Amino acid sequence: MTDTTRHETVAPPIKPKGWRLLKIALQTRKAASMLAFAFSSGLPFALLIGTLTAWLGEVKVNLATIGVLSWVGLTYAFKFLWSPLVDRTRPPLLGRIGRRKSWIVLCQGLIILGLVGLVLTDPTVHIARFALFAFVASIGSATQDVAIDAWRIDVADERTPVELLSAIYQLGYRTASIVGGAFALFLAARMSWPAVYLLMAGLVGVLLLVTLAAPDTERAPDSAADLLDQPGEIAPRTRAIALIVVGSSWIWAIVSIARFMTSMLVDLPPGAKRPSAGDFLKYHGPLIVLATVIVPLIVAAVLNWLKTRGRHVQTQVDPRTSPIRTTANHLYRALIAPLADLTERMGWGVLVVIGLILTYALCYNVWASFAYPFYLDYMHYTKDEVAFASKIFGIVMSIAGVSIGGYLFLRIGRFPTVLIGAVLPIFGNFLYADLADGAPYIDLVLHTLRLDLLAQTLGGDVRMARLLLTIAYENVSTGIAGAAFVAYVSGIVSKKYSAVQYALLSSLTFLIGSLGKGFAGELIDQIGYAAVFREVAALGGLAIAFVLLEWWRSARMAPAREPGGTGERA
16 A cells, blocks of 8 residues: 655654554544544455455365465555546445545445355355455455545644554554454454454444544545646547557456456366466466556557657647546556656666566565465464464564664665565575475574573473464565565655556556466465475575666666656666
């Protein structure tokens, strides 16, 4: 999620933490509403992207199906595609509630519908219906994020500036992650999974009532898209053609993914065989990358070429406006303008940048959907043990990793930190492979550092110490990688397109990882966890290669950059 800040705010950023932040959050109606909205944002994400796999693993849904079902998370990656609709319109019947609140209420209703649908569906019998309800909830959750981000900016004022609201958002979101993760696992050890999800749906219902009482603010439509009507910009008809080409490519990619998901999840007649996720990735994966990345880059490059030569550009201000044109302008700024800006500034170097973005998180994103089945069903840890290790201890380690990443960025610089972030997670995969093999090397480390004795002194055992050590390393290393990646992407985006450019680039990180999850699940069923961990670790080599290429390219182009410019210039 992208936290957009208003540049006109003159007050210094407010950064309270802990109980002081919670106290401030409960002092005003806007701040308290922000806390509730943040919780409403984080809860369904935790339930759908992480905890749901624990449920599916427990009832013995095969891992290939779990991997494909995890593609519902693409709604979060691609939410920028329909953000103009949320920004510019009000949903029917609910419009009187408020500009942003109407969307939030609608989305919370969809989340409740999706969660209740999951409760009423047996995934071992009707996995397709189960996936449909998960998709409904994820669409509602992703769209709610768009509306909440906009609400946070709209209602900010001198008493509750956007910096304070953003800090409260992080507090509420992280709290919801613990409730939807650790607490849900804790409950699932004591009641059925349908009962847990029904309880969570009821919690969203309470949040819906809070939403109805929240303030809302009307504001004038953002005029940023109107900059496209200035002289020298690409003419509307040419923009429309470009948008049709790029939009068609995205639609084809999304429909292809949806059709394959459907074919993997529908009930088959006797004797029929499900398609292979590996074959889909092999034959359609490259085409999907071509449609969502390469085609938009080519279109952006062509538009830049036309613009620099004064062809198909406006010669004067075009004052014509309409809802269709406004929406088209926003879609153009979301899909094409960010890449046009990158290609204009970086030339062919943009291919290296996109390659880095596509591969950077591969070696730890691909297997994330199988964490709970691995811990609970393969390693036979209890739900309480996993809740503590993964969602409480793990979150602390992630925060530590992010902090270390931020420190390294300031201390040793951008590319050394980005390179460290690409290297460290590779060894995390080897740790998990060792854990799957019985932990001989992990035990050696524990014994050498006397951590096994420490665990026994604290009332634990070596088995739990193995899990904590593995999770500690993985979360610290991915925290460093995440901080490095966010800082790197933030450094290359242009202030002119900061929010939409960041949203587009960050969404690409989900693309390859999500496509790979279905194949990873199929491989785990075939060759086991340990072998897949090692094979996925090898993918980290691609990220290292692209980081080194980008480091070299950036250093070579450094003399050509303009001081004081926005974003990177080549």
